[in-house]
Amino acid sequence: MSNLGLIIKREFSTRVRKKSFIILTFLAPVLMAVLLFLPAYLATLPGDEKVITILDESVIMDFHKGTDEIKLKYLNPKEFNFETAKALSESSGDYAFLHVPKSEGGDPDFVARNIRLFRAGDVSLSVEGFFEDILESYIQKEKLKAEGVDPGIIARTKTNVNLRVINTEAGLETENATLLKMGIGYVCAFAIYLFIFIYGSQVMRGVIEEKSNRIMELMVSSVKPFELMMGKIIGIGALALLQFVIWIGLGALIFTIFTATFIDPAMATGNPQAGAEQLNALQDTPAFEIYRSLQTVNFSNVLFSFLFYFIGGYLLYGALFAAVGSAVDKEADSQQFMLPLTIPLILSLLVILRALDNPDGALAVWMSQIPLTSPLVMVARIPFDVPLWQQALSMVLLILTFLAAVWLAAKIYRTGILMYGKKPTFKELYRWTRYRN
Amino acid sequence: MIEAKGIVKSYGDHQALKGLDLSIKEGSIFGLLGPNGAGKTSFIRILNQILAADEGEVYFKGQALKAEHIKQIGYLPEERGLYPKMKIGEQLLYLAQLKGLSKSTAQKRIKEWLNRFELWDRKDAKVESLSKGLAQKVQFVASVIHEPELLILDEPFTGFDPVNTEVIKNEILGLNERGATIIFSTHRMESVEELCEDIVLINKGSRLLGGKLHTVKSEYKSGWFIAETAQAWQAAKPSWESESLRSKGQGDFSYRINIGDDAKEELIQSLLNSGLISFKEEIPSLNEIFIQSTQDA
Numbered sequence: 213m214s215n216l217g218l219i220i221k222r223e224f225s226t227r228v229r230k231k232s233f234i235i236l237t238f239l240a241p242v243l244m245a246v247l248l249f250l251p252a253y254l255a256t257l258p259g260d261e262k263v264i265t266i267l268d269e270s271v272i273m274d275f276h277k278g279t280d281e282i283k284l285k286y287l288n289p290k291e292f293n294f295e296t297a298k299a300l301s302e303s304s305g306d307y308a309f310l311h312v313p314k315s316e317g318g319d320p321d322f323v324a325r326n327i328r329l330f331r332a333g334d335v336s337l338s339v340e341g342f343f344e345d346i347l348e349s350y351i352q353k354e355k356l357k358a359e360g361v362d363p364g365i366i367a368r369t370k371t372n373v374n375l376r377v378i379n380t381e382a383g384l385e386t387e388n389a390t391l392l393k394m395g396i397g398y399v400c401a402f403a404i405y406l407f408i409f410i411y412g413s414q415v416m417r418g419v420i421e422e423k424s425n426r427i428m429e430l431m432v433s434s435v436k437p438f439e440l441m442m443g444k445i446i447g448i449g450a451l452a453l454l455q456f457v458i459w460i461g462l463g464a465l466i467f468t469i470f471t472a473t474f475i476d477p478a479m480a481t482g483n484p485q486a487g488a489e490q491l492n493a494l495q496d497t498p499a500f501e502i503y504r505s506l507q508t509v510n511f512s513n514v515l516f517s518f519l520f521y522f523i524g525g526y527l528l529y530g531a532l533f534a535a536v537g538s539a540v541d542k543e544a545d546s547q548q549f550m551l552p553l554t555i556p557l558i559l560s561l562l563v564i565l566r567a568l569d570n571p572d573g574a575l576a577v578w579m580s581q582i583p584l585t586s587p588l589v590m591v592a593r594i595p596f597d598v599p600l601w602q603q604a605l606s607m608v609l610l611i612l613t614f615l616a617a618v619w620l621a622a623k624i625y626r627t628g629i630l631m632y633g634k635k636p637t638f639k640e641l642y643r644w645t646r647y648r649n
Numbered sequence: 650m651i652e653a654k655g656i657v658k659s660y661g662d663h664q665a666l667k668g669l670d671l672s673i674k675e676g677s678i679f680g681l682l683g684p685n686g687a688g689k690t691s692f693i694r695i696l697n698q699i700l701a702a703d704e705g706e707v708y709f710k711g712q713a714l715k716a717e718h719i720k721q722i723g724y725l726p727e728e729r730g731l732y733p734k735m736k737i738g739e740q741l742l743y744l745a746q747l748k749g750l751s752k753s754t755a756q757k758r759i760k761e762w763l764n765r766f767e768l769w770d771r772k773d774a775k776v777e778s779l780s781k782g783l784a785q786k787v788q789f790v791a792s793v794i795h796e797p798e799l800l801i802l803d804e805p806f807t808g809f810d811p812v813n814t815e816v817i818k819n820e821i822l823g824l825n826e827r828g829a830t831i832i833f834s835t836h837r838m839e840s841v842e843e844l845c846e847d848i849v850l851i852n853k854g855s856r857l858l859g860g861k862l863h864t865v866k867s868e869y870k871s872g873w874f875i876a877e878t879a880q881a882w883q884a885a886k887p888s889w890e891s892e893s894l895r896s897k898g899q900g901d902f903s904y905r906i907n908i909g910d911d912a913k914e915e916l917i918q919s920l921l922n923s924g925l926i927s928f929k930e931e932i933p934s935l936n937e938i939f940i941q942s943t944q945d946a
Contacts, residue, residue, distance in 0.1 A: 218746050226735065426730030430791065433697040433724040434747040436716075630699070643661055 215435045219443025223418070224450050237455050241462040249470055262308070262339060265301035267292055269314040270323050272350045282342055289314075298330060308335060310343065320354040393509060394568045397592035400518045401564050403456070404587055405557060408525055411452040412533040412553075416546060418444050419537030419629070428629045437626045441538075442618070445530040452526060509595050517594045520607060525587025528614045529553060535621035535641075538628030545635050560588035571596040581606050583613035620645055650675040650799060650830045651696065656705035658691050665691040667854040668705065673832065673847070675710070678825055680845035680862070681834040682935075684943050688854040689834050690727070693801055696832075697724050709799070720749040723797030727804045727834075729788050731776045737763070737787055738772035741794060748795035755794065762790040766816075781808050789817060793824060800824060801832045806840060818844070838936040848935075852943050862935075869938045872909075873931040874916065878902045879924025885915065905931070 213221070227233055262282050266273065269289045278284040285306070287297050294311055301309035308331035315323045327347060329335060353363045377390075419441075422428050431440055536549040560579065567576030571593045580590035580598070586606045590598070627644035628636075636644075651673040658666040666688045673679045683689050694700040695707060698719055707714040709721075731740055738759060745755035763769040766786045776784060785808045793800060802821070806814045821844070825831050833845060841848060842862070849859030858865060876882070877900055884891050888911070894903035902923070908916050920928060933941070 213746070215747055218743065222743055226732075422732075425733055426726075426728040427732060428730070429699070429726040429728050430724065430730065430744070430788075431747075432699045433722070433726070434719065434744065437699075630694075 216439045216443050216446075219435065219440060220447040220450065223444050223447025227414075227448065227451050228454070233451070233455070237458050238462070241459050241466060244463075245466040245470070262336075263306045264308045264310055264339070265297065265304070265306045266310045266312070267294065267297040268310075268312040270312050272312060272320075272323065272354055273346070274350065276346055279342065282339060301330075302332070307331065308339065312347075318358065320351045320358065323354070324351050389509060393595035396509065396514060396595045397568055397571075398564060400514070400594070401561070401588040401592040404518075404522050404525055404591055405561060407452050407456065407522065408529045408557065408587070411448050411526060412529045414448050415445055415530045416533040416537035417543065418448065419534050419625075420540065420543055420546070423538070423541060423629060423632070432629065437629060438622045441531070441534050441622060441625050445527060445534060449523065449526050449530065453523075456522075510597065514594050517603070518591055521587040521591045521610070524607070524610045524614060528583065528587070528610065528617050529557075531614070531618045531621040535624040535628070538625040539631075539636050539641060540628075541632060541635075549638075549641075556582075556584035557588070560585040563589055564592045567592055571598075577602065581609060583610045586610055650677075650710060651832075652706075652708040652711075653692070654706050654708075656692065656695060656707065657703045658688070658695065658700065659703055665854055666695075666702070669851060669855055671849050671856060671859065673830060675830055676825070676828060677847050678821075678831045678833055678845050680841040680848035681832055681851070682836075682838075682841065682848055682939060683851040683857075684836075684939075686853075687851045689851065690803070692851070693724070693803060693832070693834060696799075696801060697722060720795065721798045723748075723792040723795065723800040725789060725792040725800075725802045725805055727807070729785060729808065731784060731788060731791070733777035734775055736773050736775055737768065737779070740776060741787065741791055744791045745794045750795055758794050758796075759790070762794065766790065782810060782813055785809060786813070786817075789820070793820075797829065799830050799832065801834070803834045804836070805833070806835070806837065838934065838939055842935050850939065850942060857942050858938075865938065866932055866935070869933050869941075871907075871931050871933065873905050873907045874913075874928065875931055876904050876906060876920050876928045877926040878904075878920055879926060882920060882923035885919040886911065889916075 260281070263285055264278070264282060265285050265287060267287045267289060271289070273286075275286055276284060287300070292300070294313075297311070298309050308329055311328045311330070312323060313326045324347070327343075329340070329343060356363050356366065422431065435443075532553055536546050536553070539549060540546045563575060563579045563585065567573065567579070567589055570576060576589060576593055579585045580593055580602065587610065590603065590606050594603070623645040624641055628641075651671075653669060653671050656666050656669040657664070669688065669692060681689055681692070691700065695702050696714070698714065698716065709715075709718045712718075735743070741759045741763075742752070742755050745759065746752065750758070759772070760769060763772055768783065768786065771779070771783075776787065779787065789805070792802075800821075805817060805821070809817060818840070821831060821833075833841065835841060845862055847860065848862050848865060850857045858868070875894070879902065881902060882904060884906070886908075888909055890907040892905050894905055895901055906916065917925070917928065
């Protein structure tokens with residue numbers, strides 16, 4: 213095996229066996245899933261049953277039965293008055309007591325203003341919201357009746373408009389999927405941001421560790437500093453890719469389990485007929501709309517671009533992080549050199565928020581060409597079908613900048629790894645790049 | 650083995666080597682001496698191709714130094730270090746493979762060396778769990794595992810107790826007997842006198858003196874003799890200078906004598922007349938030569 217291969221293997225295998233890597237790789241998707249799905253799961257659990265006694269003296273509530281969680285119990289206004297009803301509710305240990313007073317002269321607004329909910333303690337928001345909702349509609353009905361309108365007509369004529377936006381670009385008529393594209397763009401860009409930060413700083417820390425363990429001199433007497441640097445960057449990059457693939461795989465697995473458990477058992481069992489029927493039934497639901505708009509996204513280009521900018525961005529920043537690591541003795545000293553690297557990354561994230569709304573705007577176009585920001589900004593734009601020349605130019609620029617960065621980083625690295633005890637300035641780093649090695 | 654001609658190396662404005670010339674004979678143990686900052690490490694790094702000389706040529710066995718020679722050089726840097734989280738066996742295997750050994754050869758040699766240093770049963774221990782002395786032994790093994798033709802040892806005995814210093818010294822002599830040329834860079838002059846045949850002393854980036862150890866030492870002869878006699882002795886000629894060493898606790902009739910260009914026989918005869926007990930030429934230690942010549946420079 214070549215020296216570069218040996219170095220890559222060592223960098224990869226020592227890290228992949230670390231407990232912290234294994235835990236993060238397998239636990240993070242599980243934690244993420246828990247965070248996403250726990251609320252959904254909790255919502256499906258039957259809550260504590262809350263019994264609420266109602267004295268409806270205006271008889272507006274139509275004997276609404278309540279929900280699974282909220283049980284309503286009506287008292288006959290002819291047998292109970294406010295005091296006796298309230299006393300009964302309290303003595304029977306009910307959750308709360310609702311009093312709808314008798315309207316004077318049939319004024320619904322008077323009733324609306326005077327409905328009271330009693331409880332010894334705080335009332336849960338869901339109960340309060342539930343009563344506000346149903347009482348509003350009941351009182352509206354009373355008002356309609358008073359105006360001589362049949363509430364039945366209102367119910368029958370209620371309409372819901374869902375505007376279908378058609379994208380006529382390139383002579384084709386495709387479903388518009390702006391929201392979905394924004395989502396894909398942002399998630400891809402954010403993933404690249406995370407991986408560059410996590411693994412770029414691992415490269416830096418690795419170089420600092422080699423310096424502080426004083427193994428550098430021994431290593432560079434056997435291998436070229438360039439091989440040592442690239443071996444570390446590539447080895448750690450392979451680790452990042454592995455982690456990413458595992459996350460995607462686990463994510464897909466968890467998603468399948470989740471849909472099978474909570475949404476649609478038929479989809480999970482893979483019964484095609486049930487699936488097709490499901491689709492027909494779904495025609496006009498929002499879920500089908502998402503399905504339809506998914507078809508308008510060029511997924512092969514999204515995947516290709518994501519991998520390209522993921523690897524290209526990581527390699528570019530990895531080389532720069534390695535140079536920073538070589539210039540300092542301890543991590544605390546790296547702050548001043550980290551700043552020029554973190555600023556473009558954070559700026560990219562901010563620009564993306566604007567770029568997603570206006571993917572062909574000048575800001576987005578420029579930032580997706582500048583190599584330090586292009587890995588994030590271009591990936592965010594890709595789902596919106598970027599012109600080919602822009603994408604090609606951005607990729608070429610990224611490759612060229614990567615080569616230049618590696619050359620520069622290798623120069624700094626060669627000198628930096630054998631320098632101890634002094635904190636260099638930017639001017640000194642520049643001078644190092646001019647040493648003849 | 651090594652011929653260096655006119656080596657110049659600068660770091661920015663600072664010139665670390667100013668046209669250094671030296672020659673190292675194949676199969677010798679060569680002492681590379683000099684005070685801190687003399688340029689020893691820069692020269693060693695140039696040999697290891699960690700740095701390139703700005704000017705000048707280095708020849709390795711007659712060929713201009715090039716990347717292939719790296720595998721024939723072993724290096725024990727002054728700054729010792731290993732990967733603390735790696736197992737000893739793994740680490741040695743990694744370093745040996747980087748020097749071009751096949752996995753099976755490397756494993757065989759690792760076993761031999763670790764057995765020799767009684768470390769074989771700890772091959773799966775992490776380096777961070779070793780004492781400093783044991784870690785140094787692992788480091789020594791790492792520098793010789795590929796059986797280099799040229800072994801560069803920068804302060805090899807630091808961190809070793811006297812017992813282990815002896816062990817390492819014997820290993821170095823053994824490697825030299827088996828044909829390895831050894832460059833020995835140190836401040837510890839007594840070990841240089843014990844081990845080295847040839848030396849070079851460099852200071853401020855250039856060669857101060859060098860050659861065969863005994864030749865260098867004879868060049869630094871002061872011209873004085875030390876003698877002890879049974880009875881009081883008097884200079885036979887007025888031109889002779891002498892001083893009594895009694896005050897220095899050397900016995901009642903001990904003298905330091907300088908006879909200029911006169912023949913030694915005359916002096917010895919006069920000393921015999923006073924009952925000569927001992928007689929020797931005053932030869933400075935390497936330590937004295939080192940201090941004197943670097944101060945003069």
